[in-house]
Amino acid sequence: MKTVQDQIPSTPASIHPTDRPLSGITIRGVVIGIVLVAITCLCVCWAELVLETIQIGFLQMPPAAIGIFFFLVLLNKAIRRVGERLRLTPNELLMIYMMMVVACMVSSRGIMEKIIPLFVTPNYYANSSNQWAELMFPHIKKWMVAFDPSGPPQQPVAKAFFEGLRAGESIPWRLWITPLVCWGILVFLVIFAFMCIATILRRQWVDNEKLSFPLVQLPLELAKGDNGQDILKNKLLWGGFALPAIVFTINGIHNIAPSVPEITLSLYLNPFFVNRPWSEIYWTTIFLSFAAIGFFFLLPTEIIFSLWFFALFARFQDVVAASFGMDMPRMPMYGTHAYVAYQVVGAYVVLAGYLFFVAVPHLKRVMRSVWHGLSTPEEKNELLPYPVAFWGLLISFALILLWCRLAGMSTWLAALQFFTFLFIVAIVMTRSTAEAGVLMTETSFRPVDFYRMFAPATNLGPANLTVMAFTDAAFMRDQRGLLLTGFMDGLKIADGGRMSRAAMRWVFLLGIVAAMFVAGFIHIWLPYTRGGINLYSYAYNGNNYWAFHEAEAQIRGAPLPDWQPKTFFVVGVLFALFLSYMRAAYYWWPFHPLGYALCISWTMSVFWFSCLIAWIIKVVILRYGGMKLYIKARPWFLGMVLGEFGMAVIWALISGVAGIPAPTFPWP
Numbered sequence: 001m002k003t004v005q006d007q008i009p010s011t012p013a014s015i016h017p018t019d020r021p022l023s024g025i026t027i028r029g030v031v032i033g034i035v036l037v038a039i040t041c042l043c044v045c046w047a048e049l050v051l052e053t054i055q056i057g058f059l060q061m062p063p064a065a066i067g068i069f070f071f072l073v074l075l076n077k078a079i080r081r082v083g084e085r086l087r088l089t090p091n092e093l094l095m096i097y098m099m100m101v102v103a104c105m106v107s108s109r110g111i112m113e114k115i116i117p118l119f120v121t122p123n124y125y126a127n128s129s130n131q132w133a134e135l136m137f138p139h140i141k142k143w144m145v146a147f148d149p150s151g152p153p154q155q156p157v158a159k160a161f162f163e164g165l166r167a168g169e170s171i172p173w174r175l176w177i178t179p180l181v182c183w184g185i186l187v188f189l190v191i192f193a194f195m196c197i198a199t200i201l202r203r204q205w206v207d208n209e210k211l212s213f214p215l216v217q218l219p220l221e222l223a224k225g226d227n228g229q230d231i232l233k234n235k236l237l238w239g240g241f242a243l244p245a246i247v248f249t250i251n252g253i254h255n256i257a258p259s260v261p262e263i264t265l266s267l268y269l270n271p272f273f274v275n276r277p278w279s280e281i282y283w284t285t286i287f288l289s290f291a292a293i294g295f296f297f298l299l300p301t302e303i304i305f306s307l308w309f310f311a312l313f314a315r316f317q318d319v320v321a322a323s324f325g326m327d328m329p330r331m332p333m334y335g336t337h338a339y340v341a342y343q344v345v346g347a348y349v350v351l352a353g354y355l356f357f358v359a360v361p362h363l364k365r366v367m368r369s370v371w372h373g374l375s376t377p378e379e380k381n382e383l384l385p386y387p388v389a390f391w392g393l394l395i396s397f398a399l400i401l402l403w404c405r406l407a408g409m410s411t412w413l414a415a416l417q418f419f420t421f422l423f424i425v426a427i428v429m430t431r432s433t434a435e436a437g438v439l440m441t442e443t444s445f446r447p448v449d450f451y452r453m454f455a456p457a458t459n460l461g462p463a464n465l466t467v468m469a470f471t472d473a474a475f476m477r478d479q480r481g482l483l484l485t486g487f488m489d490g491l492k493i494a495d496g497g498r499m500s501r502a503a504m505r506w507v508f509l510l511g512i513v514a515a516m517f518v519a520g521f522i523h524i525w526l527p528y529t530r531g532g533i534n535l536y537s538y539a540y541n542g543n544n545y546w547a548f549h550e551a552e553a554q555i556r557g558a559p560l561p562d563w564q565p566k567t568f569f570v571v572g573v574l575f576a577l578f579l580s581y582m583r584a585a586y587y588w589w590p591f592h593p594l595g596y597a598l599c600i601s602w603t604m605s606v607f608w609f610s611c612l613i614a615w616i617i618k619v620v621i622l623r624y625g626g627m628k629l630y631i632k633a634r635p636w637f638l639g640m641v642l643g644e645f646g647m648a649v650i651w652a653l654i655s656g657v658a659g660i661p662a663p664t665f666p667w668p
Helices: 027-051 063-082 089-109 112-119 122-124 156-163 173-210 214-227 235-256 290-297 301-323 338-358 360-371 384-405 410-438 457-476 483-496 501-530 537-543 541-557 563-585 593-597 603-624 626-658
Strands: 267-268 285-287
Touching: 027 063, 027 089, 027 501, 027 563, 027 626, 063 089, 063 122, 063 214, 089 112, 089 214, 089 483, 089 501, 112 122, 112 173, 112 457, 112 501, 112 537, 112 541, 122 541, 122 563, 156 501, 173 384, 173 410, 173 483, 173 501, 214 483, 214 593, 214 626, 235 290, 235 626, 267 301, 267 593, 285 483, 285 603, 290 301, 290 501, 290 603, 301 338, 301 410, 301 593, 301 603, 338 360, 338 563, 338 593, 360 603, 384 410, 384 457, 410 483, 457 541, 483 501, 483 563
Parallel strands: none
Antiparallel strands: 267 285
């Protein structure tokens, strides 16, 4: 049930008075931003690929970005004592922060960590048993990969990437140029499409619906500290900071001296459920994340409640289904039970349709600007002009389809894949961060699962399945580090800092381009020097391998779809419609459809327990302390975010420099 407290806008006030003119970017901010982008890429790649235990780049508010930003703010305060002219302004700080955010996403799961290994994966893992060379190589265009598709498996360019260079060998950079350029074109088309979507949706979500954007609150609070509202002077913030700082310090010392007891932050629950039907419950683990508790505390209680409730509701369905002896097949590439995953597919379709439906008045205004020109200064200050955003979205989508067609995929299948990705999955995922503040974006299905409701994927043919293995691994599976969320959060930050949204396009582009070059180099250099199979297994023996293994199985033949996909898709549509109607019609309705859409995602599988803890704490505070206590307690929970993310950066540096094992952080 909504409370008066939940109606209060949770985003802090603007850094500057609203009557001040909008500010743009500065040369000093750009230079410092590019330097920190390079440092951020190096930290993310090293922590995630080499250290493995600290995944500091793939969250939608990346720990690397907020951690480095926190230390930059502290350094900026120290510089202020030396000379006022030397210190960075709040807007320069925020600009640098956004460049680091997109750099984290590019260098981690958003782009590079998923795409670079694909250029050599099918060649390295091909063998006489799986027959990838016979099944898939004939359908791989030479410009898509670094190896020669007409040649044998395990060519030197692929073997050295996964096993490391031998003495006297050098990195074959020449073989990587063509696929990097060709895939770079596709990546930038997708990025530009995201920028167009962010431009079109911003006013509806920010000004009309007034979403809270929880992930932007902390950087705004830190940046505005030089204007008489310094949250760093709040003792509660440092109390919240100290809690995770102490815990992760102890856990780090435990890795050095095992006699020091470790504070356990995770517990795998499935081994406790040994008897059927409880043994059929999907993967369930308790992770205690102080940062997640801090973010969830900022949300309305109805959203927090819905997130953890539906996560457990999905597990309850497993118990009921197993009790009745129902067949419970798994969703390909995800492992979730298919009957729940297809409910999620239906929920996504309804949510995306609902979001566009409520935005119809705004979309009509956009179309008037497209046909008749910009009419207000506000429209001219969008990330892109509305005409550019509209036509740019259509043209970029058409060029994406052309790219896929040249790669060998049928145009209709490419349209299904990228329409679902851009206009359903990405939008619902971005809504989950803008409204529900989830730290991680991930789905339970791929676009091809729509097709699989009616026909086996085998019918698509080997050419489609081969190219789809590339696009699935690169874009359709694992949405962590989704750049659209970074664009929307960045535009909200621009409003909070009285920055020009039009200038933000250059902030984003500079950060992305710089990160592409730096991270691209690191993601090729590291495997060749250390051997990909010795690095983070998910990147070199996980996401990259699963896609082609799945394609192999589909090429060889797949079973016909049974009654479950179509049936539970309809169930998901109807239930999501019911939840949406009840939420719109009755103010007391406690269930949010976003919770249902995310119920079986990796996001809630990781954060459901932290969400439950945050909900209990907030309900108690609101009930017994009301608005006054909630506002007073807020810095404590922001401090927990800073503490956990700050310690992640500190331990990444300690481990990288001293070779000391880092503690495991609770966001796998």
